[in-house]
Amino acid sequence: MFENATKQLRETVEAALPELNTVVGWRAGYDPLHMTPVFIKNAGDLSKLEWSPFCVQNLSGYLVKDPAVRAQDPSKKIGICVKGCDSRSLVALIQEKFIERNQIHVFGIPCRGTVDWRRVMKLGPLTGIQSARVEESRLVVEDANGGHTFALEDVLARKCLRCAHPNPVIHDVLIGEPVTPRVAVENSYGEVERMEEQSLEDRLGFWKKELDKCLRCYACRNACPLCVCQDRCIAETREPRWLTQRVGTSEKFLFHFIHALHLAGRCTECGECERACPMEIPVTLIKEKLNKITLELMSYEAGMDPEAVPPLLTFNPGETGL
Amino acid sequence: MRIGVFVCQCGTNIAGTVDTQEVARRAGNLPDVAYATSYMYTCSEPGQQEIQRAIREKNLQGVVVAACSPRMHEPTFRRAVERAGLNRFMFEMANIREHVSWINNDREANTRKAAELVEMAVAKLRFNQPLFSSQISVNKRVMVIGGGVAGIQAALDCSDGGLDVVLVERKSSIGGKMAQLDKTFPTVDCSSCILGPKMVDVVQKDNITLHAASEVESISGYVGNFTVEVRKKATYVDWTACTGCGACIEKCPSRKVPDVFNENLANARAINIPFPQAIPKKATINRDYCLHFTKGKCGTCQKVCPTGAVNYEMQDEIVTEQVGAIIVATGYDLFDASVYGEYGGGRYADVISGIQYERILSASGPFGGHIKRPSDGKEPKDIVFIACVGSRDASVGRPYCSGVCCMYIAKQAILTRDHLPDTRVWVFYMDIRAPGKNYDEFVRRAQEEYGVQYIRGRVGKVYPKGDRMVVQGNDTLLGVQVEVEADLVVLATGIEASAGARELAEKLRISYDQYGFYMESHPKLRPVETNTAGVYLAGVCQGPKDIPSSVAMGSAAAAKVQALFSRDTIETNPQVALVNERVCISCGKCIQVCPFGAIQWKELRGGIRKAEVLPSVCQGCGLCNATCPPKAIQLQHATDNQILAEVNALCA
C-alpha cells in the first residue's frame, strides 16, 4: 500500500523541484527495516525517495543544525518531508525564528505510525531479512526462513501508539488523505499517568535503573530537532561546568534534567531522543511529563501555533494558579 | 589563588554564639586559603588595616570576610581591598551575623553553619574575576516628559543649571492640572498667578525646547545616550505662523465642542486655544468637530487667519531628540465618579466633580467665577461635598488615599462661603488627612471660621427630589442617619494614574505598581530615581501628592540630573551580563526576555548575528543568563560557575 504513497510523493516532489534547492526526505537504508535520510538535489535522485512506515527519522533538525541545509540560490526554497509529529518541530523552529516559513516548502504526509525495528527484532527471531512491508494493520517480513507476520500494534513505535497529531500541522502540500488521530492530546499521557500512580520510591528506582544505562553518547540530544545548542551544549562545556566526566548516576540524572528542562514548553514529542538511544531508555517519557505540566498549568501545547510564545519565555502577571 | 579569610567577631554579636576561632581554623583547611584569622571588629579602621596588611604580606589574591550582611558592609570591604591593590570584585562576604549568630543560640550548629558559609564564599571566590568599569560619555541634554507644575519646575531648574532641556507635553498647552485650579490650599492664592510666570519662563528660556501637542513615540539607548522619537501631532495650524490672536476662534462656525479645559461645563470651538494664559498660545483644530474635516465644506478659519497659519493638510511629524537623561512628570487623571452609581455622578447635572467645581469657582471659568449650578444656572443655597470618591476604597480598586481631596474640599468650602456667605456647606468625610504645613489649621478654619458642617460618615445614596438633590448618609459620630437636601453635590474625586502611563512605562522600561503609578528605586532613599538608570520621576506620576511636593520632586529630579551631568562620563557597573560570542547560538531568547532592552543583535561577517549586551543599560538581573540555553550569556560576578561553586561546596 505504500508503493502508491511513494509514487505520489515522488511525483509531488518532482513537480515542486524546479522551485527548490534541496528536498530532505528518506531513502532505503542498510536493510528493509531501516530508512536513512536523503537530500534530493535533482530529478535524477528522485527514484531514491521513499515513504513507508520505516521512515522514522524526523528531518526538521537538518534545517537548523550545523552545517544546516540551506538554499545556495536564495530565490529557491528547501523542501522537507514531514509526518505529523515532525511538522510540529518545524512549527517550533519557526516560532523560535530558526527557520523562516517562507523559505521552506513542506511536503506533509499524514501518518498511521512508524515501525520500531527493535520491537520487530524482539518479536522475531529474524535472520537475513529480505523484505518488509506494511499491509493494512500487519507488518510482513520475509527473511531467510520465510515470511513472518506481525500485528502493526505490536511493532509501532511507542510515540505512535499515543499519537494525537498524525496529520502535519503545517504543509504546503499534503500527500495522501488526513488520518484520524488515535487520541486527543489530553488523553495521550497514559504512560505518564501510569508513572504518576507509582510511589515516589518506585519512580526513583525506575529512573535510576534506566538512566544508569545512559552512555552520554548524546544521541538523544543530537537527534532532537530542538536541541539547538549542538556543540555548545552545557553537558560538555567546562565554562560553565554543569557536569563532570564522571560516570555516575547523578551525572546522568542531571544531564537528562538539563535536556528535559531546556525542552520544557518546547518539546513536540517527536520521540527522536528515545528512538536514537542505543540503550533504549524511554527518555521521551521525561519530556512527555513536562509537556503534560505545561498543558495543565499554562494550557500550552508546543509546535501547534507558529505565532505563539513558548510559555517559559513569557509570563502572565495575573496568574495566581501558580 | 591565595585567599585570605577574615572571620569577624563583631564584638560579641557573632562571637557570642559562633566560635570564630574555629571557623577561621576550618577555613585554613580550604583549598587556596593561604591565611585565615578571626578579628574583633573587622569593619573598624584597624580591622580594615589588618586586611590590607595581610593582602600585602601574604600576597593575597582574594579576600573573604565572614561578618555581617553584605548589604551592610560589602562596599566598605570592597574599598578596603581596593586600597591594598586588589580588584574590588576579588572579594566575597559570608553573612554569619544576620543569617547565623543572631538567629540561633546553638553554638555548635552556628559554628558549623558559619564554616560552611565561609566554604561557599571561598568556593565562589575561586571563580571570581577582576571586573572593571568602563566609561560612557554623557549627552548633557535632558528631556522632561509632561508639562504640569512638576515638569515645569524640573525643566526650569535644569535650564537654570545651564542644561539644554526638551519639554514634551501631550496637550496643546503646558500647565497641567494646576492650570485648571482656581486657588491653591492652604494659602488660597491664585493658582494661575503663581503658575503663569513659570509657564512664561519656559518659553522665554533659550535652552528649553518645548514640544506641545506631542507624545513620546519610542525610546532607545541608555543612560547618557537616549534617543527619543517624539510625535508632534498635527494641529492643522502652523504654530510658527500663529500669533494666538483668536480671530479664527471667533469666526469658527462649529460651536458645540466640549470645552475640555473647563471640564465640559461650557462649549468651545473646533479651532481653539484652551485658555487665555496657554503656553504656547497657539490655536489647534479639533478634527472631530471641525466642519472641514467632518463635512468637508468649511474653510473659514483658513480664510480669516491673518498669517495664513491654518493648514488642513498637516500631518503628524516625528522629531528625534538625543538626550542623556529623562525626567518623567506625566501627572495623573481623576477618578471617574460615575463608577459610584449611587452618587449619580455623570447622571445628574448637579452632581459634579471637584475639578468641575474648581472651574466654576475660577474667574476665567465657564461662569466667570460666579457660583451657579450647571442644571439651571441658579445660585446654590446648599452644597454637599462627598470625600473619598475613588480613594481609600478597595471595592473600586483604589485602596490608597489621594492625599489632596480633604484639602481641596476645605479650600472649595471656604471659597464657597467667601463667594456666597449665605450658602450652607456640608462635607461627608471618612477621616481628615491634613498632615502638611498649616494644613490642619486650614481645615479647622473651614470648620470653625467658615462654619462648614463636617459629617463623619459615608454617603449611601444621592437622588433628586424636585430640582434639588437629597444626600443620604450616616453620621458615624452621632450614629444616626442623615439626609441633606442640596442644590449642588460635589464629589471629591481621587487621583488615579494617567491613562497611557503603562504604555509609556513600557517604552521607558521602568516599572509601575498595580495602580499604574511609576515605581521609584527605593521608597525611602531613592524616591526620584527609577530602576532604569538615567530616568527620574517627578510629581504625581509616582503617586498622589500635592503641589508643593510635586514641585519639590521636580526640583529633586532636576538636581539628580545635574549630579549625573556633573561628569563628562559615567562609570558603568561591571556586574552586567556578558556574551561569549563563540558560544552564542543566536537564538535571541535573551533579547526576548530582557526587561531593559539591554541586549541587541550584533551583526558579524557572513550574515551571522550574535547577542550583545549594552553594559550601560544592563541592570544585572541575570534573567538572560537563566534563559540562555548554552549559557553563552553570563552575568558577571554571578556566573553559572560561581553559583555552581557555592552549590558544589554544599552538595557534592
Added chain:
Amino acid sequence: MSGSNSVPVTEQGMKIVGFLCNWCSYGGADTAGVCRFKQPTDLRIIRIPCTGRMDPLFAAKSLIYGADGVLVSGCHPRDCHYAVGNLYARRRLEVLKHFLPFMGIDPRRFHYTWVSASEGQLWQRVVTDFSEQIHQLGPNPGIGAESEIFEKLGN
C-alpha cells in the same frame, strides 16, 4: 560537606540550600536577623541578584547531588526590583515543582516563595516551616553517585 566533618548528617542537621534574591528576600532574611527572630540552622543561603537569575537547574542540581531541601525566595510578584524577573521565575519554578516527583524526587524538598525585605517575621516562618518539613522527610536518599557497573571495575 565532606572531608572535614565526619559526624553523620542527621546529627549535623539538614542541608538546605537557599537561593535568595538580593533585593527582597535576602533583605528579609537580614531583617529577621536584625530582629533576632530565631530560626533553625539548616539553611545555607546563596545570594542571587533576582529570582529571574534562578535557573531551575540550580535547584535540580542541588537535589540530585544530595541537598535535603532547596528553598527559593524572591520579591513578591509585581515588586521585582527588575520588574518582571520573578514572574518568569514563577513559571519556571512551578514547572520544576511539578516535574521533580516524576523523576522520583520528593517535591516537598523544594519550595519557592516570596518574601519582601520588610517581612522578617514571614521569613522566620518560611524558614522554620520548611526546615521542619525537611526534618520530617529526613535526609535526601539522593540518586547515588556511581553506577553499579563502574563500581565493579574497582574504581
Added chain:
Amino acid sequence: MHAHNPYLPELATIQEVIQETHNIRTLRVTLDDAEKMRDFTFRPGQVGQLSVFGVGESTFVINSPPTRKDYLQFSVMRVGEVTQRIHQLNAGDQIGVRAPLGNGFRYEDMKGKDILFIGGGIGMAPLRTLLLYMIDNRSDYGDITVIYGARSPKDLCYLYEFEEWRAGNINLVLTVDAEFPGWNERVGFVPTVLKEEAPSPKNRLALVCGPPIMIKFVLFGLKELDFEDHQILSTLEKRMKCGIGICGRCNMGSKYVCLDGPVFSYSELREMVPEM
C-alpha cells in the same frame, strides 16, 4: 606502576614567576626530586604537560635550553581554564610536570648551518630554547638571525634578554605592528620585515613559530626567497590530553603532534593531511 607510568606527573616547585606581558607569564620550576632534576635531559622544542591538580593539564614547550639546567622554564599565555589557574600560582607553589614529551628540534643536524628564527608573539617560546642552546654552542653555527615580532612592544616576551641575545652575536630584528612611543626598532608585520631582511636561503634553516596567519604569510615569503620545503621547520599546536600518542585527538592523519611533533619540516607538513 610508579616507575613507568607516563600519566604520573613529577612534582615540581615554582622558583620564579615572570610577568612577560599582560597575558603571558613565565614560570621557572625545578623538579622536587633533586636526582631527577639533575638527570633531566631533553631536546629544544620538546614540551611538557603542566598539571594544576583539580583543574587539569596543559601543554607548554620547555623554553629553557638543555644547556641551562638551574630550572625548567615555561611561558604560559592565559587562554583557558588551566592557564588561568597557572597564572594564579606563585613562587613556592607546587605544580605537576610531565616532560619531556614530543620530538624537539634535531639540533645535531643543524651544525654548521646559518639559522633564521622567525617568531611571533608567544611563538617565540619554542624558538628561545633552541636560540639559547645555540648561543651556548655559538661556534657550531653560522649566521643566526632572529626576526621577532609582536603586536606592540608591550606584547614582546623576554625583553630582559635581548641584550644577552645580541651579545651572543645574534642578528636580532625586532618589530611591532604599529608605531609606538619610545619604540626605536622596526615597525611592520613579520612577513614584511622578512622580505626586507631577505636572508639568503643558502645553507640556511628557517625555524618559524607564531600565530597561524603569520606562519601562512611567512611561508609565502620564504618560498619567494627560494627556501625549500625541507629547509623550513615549524612547530604545531593542537589540543592535547595524554601527550603520549594514545588518546587520539592531536592527530593529523597518522601523525600525532604530541608524539611525532610538535616540530615538523614544511616538507613533512605537506605530506600530512591538511587539517590545521
Added chain:
Amino acid sequence: MSGKAFIPRDSLGAALDRLSKKIEVWVPAMSEEGRWGVEFLPYRPGMRPVLDRQSTLSPKRVVFPQMETLLRFEYIKDPDDPAKVKFRLDDGQEVKPQFVFGARPCDVRGFFTFDRVFTEGPFVDGYYRNRRASTLFATLVCGEGDAACFCSSVGSGPADQAGSDLWVTPVDGGYVVEALSERGREYVALLGDAPSELQEAAARKVQEEAAQQQVGDPDLVKSAPSFRGRFEDLDYWRSMVSQCLGCGVCTYVCPTCYCFTITDEGKDLKGERLRSWDSCMFAQYTSEASGHNPRPTKLERYRNRVGHKFSYFPEKYDGMIACCGCGRCIRSCPVSIDIRKVVQELKEKANACA
C-alpha cells in the same frame, strides 16, 4: 585435562555460578526485560545470558571502562601555615581477574586495535595493559550475522579464534567449550564435563560451517587506500555524511574506538584525575582553548573517523585496520549511516574521477 567441556543448555547458569565464585564473570544480558538490547553485565546467579544476538555494547568497557582513575591527588596543608601546601599523588590501580563469557570474534578482535596503541609504545598505558592481561575471553562461534555485520571484510570471520582464550560452540542441547590458551585451559573443567565425541563432531561441523561463511564484502579493505585521494573532496563527504547527527553512538558502541579524555575532579583538598571515553565525533574533542577547532564540523570529524580506521591506522600499524566489522556503528546509528558504503564508495568515486 582434555581442554574441552560440554555445558548442557539448561546447566549454563550452574556453570557460570561455579565460574563466578572463582573469578569476576561478565556475560551478555538483557539490560531490561522486554527490550531488545543486550549489554555485558557483571554476572550474578540467576542472570540469564543472551547468546542469540550480538550485544548492543561490546565488552570494551570490561577492559577499558568508560571512566577510570589515573591518579588521586591530595593537598597537604601545613597545620601552622595554610599558605604552605604540598601535594600527595597516588596512581595505584587495583585490577581483579575477569572472565568474559559469550563474546564474539569481532568483540575480541576489537582489542587488537587497543593493544597496538596502548601497549606497544613508545609509551605503555599500564592501566589498560593490566586489565587486558587479567581478562579472559570465552568466545562464541558466531552464527547470527545480520545485514550490518561485515567481519569477513576486515580479515576476520564468524569462526575467527584470534584473541580468545576459550572457544564456545553452540550445538544442539548445549555448548562445547574448548581451550585456546593456557590460561583458558584452567577454567574448562569448571565449566563442565568433557564432551562426547558426538558433541565434538557437532561442534566441528558448526565451526566449519561458520568458517565457510563470508560475512560482508571482501572488497572493503581494498577501498581504503583511496582515502587520501578523496580527503579534500568535500562534496563526497557531504554526500556521504550529511545525515550524520554528530552524536557519539558509533564510537561508544565500537569495540575498537579507544579515544579518551582526561579531566580532574576535586572537592575540598582531594581529587582524582580521570580518564573517560571521548568521541572523535564530538566538537569538544579537538576544540582548542582559543576557540579554534581543526575539525569544526561533523564532516571533518566523520572523515577523520573513517580515515583513522581505514587509512591512518593501517599506515601506522603495518596495514592493520582499526575496525572489527561488528556492524554496531551501523545498527545503532539513529540515521543508519553505513560506514561500509562510505569506505566502498571512496574507491568507486575515486575510480569514477580517474
